[in-house]
Amino acid sequence: MAEAQNISMTHLFIGGEWQQASSDSLIDVVNPSTEEIIGRVANATTADAQRAVEAAAAAAPAWAATPPRKRSEILRRCYELMVRDSEKIAELISLENGKSLNDARGETAYAAEFFRWFAEEAVRINGDISRSPSGLARTIVQYEPIGISLLVTPWNFPAAMATRKIAPALAAGCTCILKPATDTPLTAYFVARLLAEAGVPAGVVNVITTSTAGKVSNAILDDSRVRKLSFTGSTEVGRVLLRKAADSVINCSMELGGNAPFLVFDDADIELAIEGAMVAKMRNGGEACTAANRFYVQRGIAPEFSRRLAERMGALVVDDGVNPGTQCGPLVNAGAVDKVASLVDDARKKGARILVGGERVKRKGHFYQPTVLVDVSPDADLLKEEIFGPVAPIVVFDHEDEAIAQANDTEYGLIAYMFTRDLARGLRISERLESGMIGLNRGVVSDPAAPFGGVKQSGLGREGAHHGILEFLEAKYISTNW
């Protein structure tokens, strides 16, 4: 933490400088494990937002013209510096978000990888040339940076959600303004400092924090020089931003909420299914868009699966995120605990039985017990909403079609998990599940080299893989002949 305190947290990062915000007010950053204030950050106004757009606009032509190899090498250096400072970053994430140090280390490694991956993609922006079907013209397609990009990120992965956007934006030749979540702004400023050290030119990445996200984002989106919005957060806020982006027809990438089903068939390898369930449910203490939200387990295996999952959940060490032995930290704030508690109470009232947990932890901080529920009624709210906490509701099914119908019965479509030894069934069902990603006999799928994203109301577009850089490029078609 000592190193982290060296960050000029009370200033905005604009045009390569730590600049004073135009308002004097500061935003408190609270450690959810202790409820203590661990820092304060600047509170940007719309005037600061306009300054950030000016800085991004001033830097845009030179950055777009920078040779891809040079951009690539700077991104590679960002990766190396994140690896160098990974322990400091992990500690900072754990302090401001509450997640266990182990999860924070995992996030830091994942976050750094986006710089390595997009350093490699920066030099692979290929177009194509073809003869038109009529034979009358040559069709040249080349890719150009889409332009100034507003990047808005959530609190649950303070480093990775930022780097998953910054790295492809920079690789594509775009300049950007990052608006991190108010609950977890310190990590973003720490990363900004590393980017400057890595040689990212002034104004290419600007970071602003604010207590008025709507107003500040609107001010940025109202500037016609801004051509891209990349948002990760709730579906509810995503809808608001999509409406706003319509005013100036801004290109949008949306990584929104999830309600992941986790299917376990009678023929599953139960060891593997339990391991998969623990990571799919408990990575980040359940505060992940990819978190398994609903467990559908076939009748034959259900009693053993439920008993073993309850044993594992009940044995987790719940404690202050930064303590080395912690397996489950607190939730991000008091509101998050209230929401989880009310979802569990609703399920209980509708007939669910609690196998383990089911209560708030009586101590300072925003803790909730790891919980497993069975006999969950189909109308329980926690089957319909993102739980975003350490709670696993189990529903029993008999037939494959019944499981698929229940899995698809949601407006979300980010990810689905499935455990079966029958690979043909696994692939057949994968095609019928309405989700952008499938974990087939795996509880974690996130990988910078793979396209991350959802269908239905879980989002638009993909991050990571080659797809991620395309979100920050525009195709230009030149028709010619010779």
Ligand code: NAP
């Ligand atoms: P959120 O409330 O939607 O906030 C996300 C970001 O949007 C924050 O920076 C927030 O700022 C900002 N924001 C809020 N209202 C805004 C407005 N009117 N205009 C512009 N920006 C606004 O989401 P969250 O609670 O931070 O994150 C949890 C959600 O993110 C979950 O639904 C989760 O599933 C989703 N998520 C999705 C993915 C994915 O890849 N699909 C990954 C991670 C998380 P403030 O912090 O100041 O409110």
